[in-house]
Amino acid sequence: MSRPVTIVVIRPEPGNAATIAALHDAGLAARSLPLFVAQALDWTPPDPAEVDALLFTSAQGVRLAGPALASLAARPVIAVGPATAAAARAAGLSVVLTGDTDAAAVVAAARAAGFARLLHLAGRDRVVTDAMIRIVYAAEPIAIPPDTVRDLAGTIVLLHSARAAARLAQLVEDHDVERAAIALVAISAKTAAAAGPGWRAVALAGAPRDDAMIAAARALTRTAATGISGA
Template sequence: MSDRRRALVLRPEPGNARTVARLRAAGVEAIALPLFKVRPRAWEVPSVDAFDALLLTSANAVRFAGAGLNRLSHLPVVAVGEATAVVAREAGMRVAVTGQGDAAAAVAAARDFPRLLHLAGREHVAVPGTTRVIVYASEPVALASGALAQAVGQVVLLHSARAAARFAALAADLPRGSITLAAISAKVAAAAGEGWERIVVADAPHDAALVAAVTMLAIDRTRGRGDNAHHE
């Protein structure tokens, strides 16, 4: 970046590695510092005849649902965004609807599939009008002492409100005024609280847009862009 600032990526794997690779390809020095680790959860597959399609609000639902997903793979998929749709297709699933990052909007667009089964994470935003089953969870990762000190003077990427809140809590003793945050949405930015040097918000709620926002800091850090609000 223009003053050699680095970007800290807090999202769990495997997304963390992809974001780091994107940043480095854009010429931004990046550090992987996951705050959570995604783990599968035991779950019971409901009656497949009771549903018209699967609602996927995260690619992790495909990655961590396990063998139970095989019994549902014949159902079409309503994906919250393109990144989730890509992972579903790679798993051999048929994507019928792809949203733009908003679950409620994706459901509204799926009028042909009134009975949706939402394969969700333990921490999730409830989607009205759907049946939910929890198939994975993001567990907090214990960080090495002083690990977050790397954030001072740097840029921290926030992909979720949960990560934003945890980072803010863990960084309570750090000088907020020297840390810039880059959030995937205005809601995520709000979860981090105030007092930071600057907050920039991605133009769209997906990783590519967030990386683009961070890259723009290297081009022009003098404009007052941090207040402009635009997962997957």
């Protein structure tokens, strides 16, 4: 009898632990392997009078904005995704609009609602928008031992960002791991494209949320056609 297929979570903390917990709650075998660590950066906020609303495309932007955020805390928040919105509310901010697709769509909706001057509090590697930008954090690569990369053979890897997808592809190439031995679940088509071709299977989440990614991963574990065996 084959062992359960392991699902590997490579996103940074604290999202990594949250996804691992959700996988375990769903009865799925999971392994944590963050490829990046998020670190706060110093930044200078603009005059609040020049800002109609804050734009967050990642919960990390909320968590790592630091004390400089205080001067802007009265401004409403435009968030991409429910997790980002939840992080903003937990920080005491008022979320007025939550997008469920991508940054471009939520920016367009915010502008249509009258929020013309958006301030995007973002990571160094970020989704590009036409909002005013302040870089408040950076996700730095973590060194991954070769044997750990090789142990990805036979697993399903969750890809929460295009940058993580590209780094996974590079690590696999650097350590001579066959892409055909690894299946992927990507949060978006753009993220899947960043991983490149040749993987055992690539599934797209039905929505850019953890629950949708977990559902897609579960479907992969049940599909005999993937040919994945337990790792």
